[in-house]
Amino acid sequence: MKRTATMIFAALISLGVGCNVDTCAGEQCEQPNSSDDTNLDAHGTGTGAGENEEKVTAIGGVIRDSSTLAALQGVLISTEPPTGSVLTNASGEFVIDITSNPPLENLEGTTIRVNAEKVGYTSNFADLLVVKGQLAKADILMTQAATEFNIEVTPKDVEFVDGDFFGEDIAHKSITVKLVSSPNVQSATVSVEVPVEEAAWLSATPTQATLSGSPMTIVVTIDRTTIEDGTRTAEIRFTAAGATELTTLAVSYTRSDAGSGDGTDEADATDGSDVTDAADGSDATDGTEGADGDDAGVPDAELLVKIYGTAGDDAGHSSIVSPSSTIQLRGLVLGNPDSVIWENATTGQTGQAIGTPFWSADLVTVVEGPNYLTVTATRGDVSRTDSVLIIHNPSVAFEQRPTISPDQAFVGEPETLMVTAPMRFPTTDTPGPVGIWRVSDKGVKQGATPITDLLDNGNLSNCDEVQGDGVFSGCVLGFECTDEEYAYFALTTDVTIGTGANEKTFEAMSPLLRVECGKRIDVFECAEGQSLLKKAKEMWKTEVEKTGVAAPKPGSTEAAAIRDVVLDWVKAQPEVASAGSAMGDGSGLWVEFKGGFLGAVTLGDGGFRSGAGVAAAHAVASMSGTDSASPVEDILSKTALVLAPFHAEFSSNGGDEADVIAARLGESTCPTNAVDGAILSNEADLRHFRSQHQYGIVSITTHGEAFFGDMAAEVVTKWDWDHQGGQEVLWTGEDVVCDSFEDSDGPCSVDSDCDNGGDCIVTSTSGGRCVDRTQMDLRKGRLILTDLKWALAAPFVSRHTQLKFPKSLVYLGGCRTLYNGTLAAEYLAGGARAVFGYSGYVTSGFAYETGKAIFDLMVEQQLHTDQTFTQIPHVDPNTGARARLFGTGSLSISDASLINGNFEQSDLTGWNRSGDSRVIDRLGLENPVVGHYMALISTGLGFSNLMGEINQSFCIPAGKTSITYYWKFYSEEFKEFCGSKFQDGLEASLQGEQGALELENLHVDDLCHYEDGSCGACANPESGTCKCGSDYVGLTASDVQFDQGGAFMTPWQMKQHDITSFAGAGPVQLRFFIKDTVDSIYDTVILIDGVKFD
Structure with a gap:
């Protein structure tokens, strides 16, 4: 049987056609298949009421396309005043029973406005007169929304200089092109036009491209062989049918080295050597190892190459999905390579990557399905290679990556693996099968059929926690590692794109999921x-x-x-x-x-942070290739982790800057930082090191060293290392206890139940079992056994980066933490933006003064990273080792405002979370109010029974007067338990120095109708003294069910409060949290979206 589903991903937007709006209402419109004396029963079906039957009061009608008069399914119908909301059926019909909606007496003889909303159409409405016992009818015609749009290019101008050519006559620069200004345009064909008179020296590829919701890359190329001294300028035009204005890109090139023929960069030092080389103009390193580094910014002790990913996914993943057939690879290279060459082994295409230390490879063509790409850096007879699997799904991208849990297994021990995949399907289609397959590391499917199908049915027996949340789940039963080779999985589903003659069905594949296998440690x-x-x-x-x-x-x-x-x-x-x-x-x-x-x-003096380096000119390696004039980048979390595993030792030998760093960050008011630490000695354990990715600021003061540079090549391949050379190593505060490897997989409910830094993998409502991360990390070479404490190699960082670092600042206060760049490469690939560290062996006294100065300048004076670097101590007078900054020079930790208020980071970046709190892109048929994502907190869905909360501390800028946000309330306690002791609720507050502002304090009874459940009769509903209904906004049956079934939901509610007294008056904390009174059996869910201050 053909496995087919038409799947919509977050990158795609519906296409509409512009037209005018028409409305008809009441008796002015013809009502097919109905008559004026038709009454409705409580379920909205037509009946003929007998003389003794109470007639139902209702509003209903049909929604049609104004051009074709075709019925429209899935139109959201709501009313003013609120009486409930529904979606139209396949015939475009809707009915809302308002007989029991309070107070009917006040509605009779009045006008209700019926609103109709649908993506791709202009919203419309009809005003209806309510008559008791009758159906008020409305036909509403909806006009398809206009398809006008703009094309946006970033940057808007490109300037080439001689230094871009690296001794060649061809240079490339990439720009990003995307559609803006209309949510109704699915795609557009864009022509890229270079003036004919400039074609000899200027070109752009591709010359025509189809843009969808995802940005794409256009590569601008300069050939300077036809240009003599002087400046050339041109405008590249971007045109498309429907674009409201002409978009252009200004390109310029000034040539000053024509005729030199030696390929020398004119920006170099006068002796022709690179300005970051040693003072004598010679190369400081030999490609394998050497002194502790000559460049203050770029660690170059050996050759290293790292692929970060593509322009759309640069988080260092080993497999990436691309909707485009032309990609731009990005990455890092260190050690002064002679060349950096990329190759698509699937197609045979090769090319040169441009730039150091941050390189890009443009015009990389990929074919449909998996493509295996390598990037190789070479210097002399030394080479280093990294690889990535690019999976090309035409016009389709997995915006959120699937997960597999647990993602490790010990040989011979059966496991049940839980697979989850966020996906979106059209509401008009039945979600088709999504299969999970065993595949090779190159993405080749193994076997004739999938292992199982993933479902979104809320059934815990197939590992799905919530029905209709767009997250498809499945269980892989009885998985067992038979050897220490990795096991790979991928999800597939058939996807249909286009219509008519352009319709095409292909198999879309997800990024690969890896389960690492290893033998237990004796x-x-x-x-x-x-x-x-x-x-x-x-x-x-x-x-x-x-x-x-x-x-x-x-x-x-x-x-x-x-x-x-x-x-x-x-x-x-x-x-x-x-x-x-x-x-x-x-x-x-x-x-x-x-x-x-x-x-x-380590074998050395206790006064050092390991156990000598020489130095040259100060330099800052910038990820963007720009200097401090680059736009400021703000970290995306005001949380800080300060770890000090050797606090006592360092404090008695010159100082431990961890105390000062924690104090500076904690004393800051705007921004206000949530500081974990300083965490000292044994408390700075592996669990804290595994959680680094959750923090906006990470500070680690510890011992460091660089090992394994002389390890044989065949031994290097045994470990989970991308880099085939040496590894920078950091010491943790956790004691080595080999006996902890025994019985390390016991039962648990939370991570703290697990010894040895393990994770609790919850597999049922009663709990789960511990997964021994420490033992597997040791087996894979990410953890290093020492005489006292565990030490970690650089790959430990990326292995435990579950989500991207929130553009973090990282300070590594130990010896050789920026020696060959392996640690910085992993941090930057994981999403951190700047890393401070040291080129060689440093004394505690020097590190104390340097680390203290960094945070004094960045916190108290609010300087950026490069501004800070110019003012800190650079050279340890005892060793000659240097302080280094690697990454962007424009990173700031001074932003005090609300972060990610509309949850468009696709996760809870910027927020503190506890219990069942998450970000989703839909719940059943319910979409976010703002953008593509919304937050969810619950009383504990699926395997969880923990109350959800999200909170964030920040400062409200002076001049702001109001907070606005949206919520939507689902509960299984509606309507059966209205008026009972079971009272789940939503609370929200804003707390500051001025006191607390209660934003929400809602319970189930507040949202029930005053006659629902056990609420009882209310003689005077308007008195405000009824047991229920004080905040009634209408309840409708939910289209998603939780574990007990029978949930009802409110419409979305927009709330606005005056916050004038909090603006410009210091830090505040905003909290949204859920309460479960008496029981934990019946679930409640709150959706939150669009938090902002105006």
């Missing part, structure tokens, strides 16, 4: 390894004492000689498979144990 081998590392450190101390002098400085010749003595002993031990020294003649050493895990130990 507890004895773990303990044996830790014992060896302790002996190695004691041996170091003994050898130092033999010299009769003070401990040698890390990185010195004396330290290296003693390290080699210890290393020779380590290599001779029976449990050791291989071993080596820290990079660049560092003082520490690493071990590969035969048990299949890694260890490391």
Whole structure:
């Protein structure tokens, strides 16, 4: 059977045609299949009322297209005053029974306005006279909305300079093109026109493109071989039928190096060398390892290349879906490469990536389905490669990535995997099958049929928590790892696009889902390894004492000689498979144990944050390729994590800046920061390191080192590392306890129930079981065994970045944290925007002064990252190591305003959350009021029974006078439990120095009709003394059901409150939270959207 569904993704918008509005109402319109004396029963079906039957009072009618007179299904009908809301059926009909809606006596003989709304149509209305016991009828004609739109290009002008050519005669720059100004346009064909007289030197590709809801990339190319000295300018035109105005892109190029022929960048130093090279003009590194770095901004101790993704998805994912057949790859390269070459192994296409340290590869063509792409950086005989799988689904993108849980399994232990995938289907279609398949790492399906189908039915037996929330779910039963190879899965569904002769059905595939497989660690081998590392450190101390002098400085010749003595002993031990020294003649050493895990130990003076570097000119590597004149970028969360695993040691050896950093951030009022920390010593455990991605500011003061640069290539491939060279390593505060690997998968309800930093994977309403993250991290080379504490390698960061960092600022206060760039590469790929760290071995005194200065300047003086970097101490006078800033120079942590008030980040970025709180793009037929996403809080849906809350602290700018937001209330306690003790509710408040403003304090009874359930009769509904109905806005049966069924819902309610006294008066906290009184059996859901201040 053909598996077909017409699927709409968030990137696509309906297409309409402009026309005028017409309305007819009451007796002025012909009512097909009805007569004036037709009455309705309580279910809205036609009946002939007998003499003794009470006639029902109702409003109803038919909604039609004004041009074709075709009936319109799915039109939202609401009334003023509110009497309920419904959607029209397949015949365009609707009925709203207002017999029991209070107070009918006040409605009789009055006019009710009936509003009709539908995406792609202009809203219309009809005014009806209410007559008791009769049906007031309305035919409303709706006109398709206009299809006018604009084309927007970013940036609006492009300037080429000689430095863009990198010794070549061809240069490329990318611009983003998108449709704006009309939500009713699904797509448009755009022509890209270069003036004929400029075609010899200027071109743009593609020359014609179909734009949908997703932006696309146009590549502008300059060929300077035909240009002599001087400036050339041109305008590229973007035209499309229906565009309301002409869009142009200004392009200019000034050539000043014509005839030089040597490819030298004129911006370089006068000796022809790169300005960031060492002072003598020579290259500081050899492609593998070397001194602690010469450039203050760019870590370049070895060659490294990292793919961040495409222009539409640059979060470092290993597989990406693209709706476009032409993409722009982006990424990072370090170590002064001779070339950076990309290749699409699926098509054979290759090309050169342009730029350092942040490169882009334009005009990369992908074919329908999976495409395996690699990017290789080369210098001399050294090369490094990274890869990504690009899945091309024409015109379709998975805006939210599917998930699989748990995403790890130990060999021989069966698992039930839960798969969830946010998707959107047209409300007029029945959602078709979405299958989950086993696939290869290249996206090739394995087997003839899918493992199972994913459903959105709210049935926990197939792992779906909420019916109709657009999240399709399924259970993969009995999955078992048979070896340590990764297991890959993908979702597929047949998608139909276009109409008529242009209709096409193809199979859309999701990004790949990975389950990593590994053998459990032998507890004895773990303990044996830790014992060896302790002996190695004691041996170091003994050898130092033999010299009769003070401990040698890390990185010195004396330290290296003693390290080699210890290393020779380590290599001779029976449990050791291989071993080596820290990079660049560092003082520490690493071990590969035969048990299949890694260890490391630092060998140095306690006054250092590891156990020497040289330096050159100050430079800031900017992600955008611009300087401090770039637009300011604000972090997207006012939360901060300050970790200080070695606080006592550092404090007694020059200081630990963690105390000052936490204090500065906590003392700030506008912005007001929610600071976790400083978290000291053992409390700075692996669970905190795994949660870094949740914070806008991350500060870690710890020991650091760079290891594994001399590891054999065949050994490197054993670990979960993208980079095939050395790894920067950070120490945590969590003690190594090998015995914790036993019985680490016990029952749990929350993460804190799990020992050893495990996650609680909830698989039923009664709880779940623990997943041992620590053991798998050690097996995969992301965690490193040491003599005392766990240490983490750079890939640990990306492995545990569940969501993107909210444009975070990261401070790594340890030795060699920006040595070869592996840590920064993972942080930046994960969404962080700037990383401060150190090129080499630093003393605690220097790190204290530098870290303190960074946050003094950024918090108290509200400087950007590059402004801050110019004013901090740069060189440790004891070691020569340098402070470094890597990332954007325009990042600010000073924005005090509300973040993500309309939830368009597609998650709860900027908000603090607890319990069942999430962001969805629909609930049943209900769409967000503003944009594409809305928040949901509940009393505990599906596997959860925790009350939902979202809150955020911020400052309201002076001059603002009101807060506006929307809510919609669903509950299984309507109407049966109206008037009872079961009273779920919504509370919202704004709390500041001026006191508290109650925004909402609603309970089920407030929203019930005064005669629903056990509310009882009310002689005088207008008195306000009825038991129920004080905030009644109408209730209709919900089109989605929760676990008990029978839910009702209110219409969307827009609320506005005066907040003048809070504006410009310091920090406030905005809270939305749900209450469950007496029971936790019957569920309640609140939707929230469009929070803003005016």
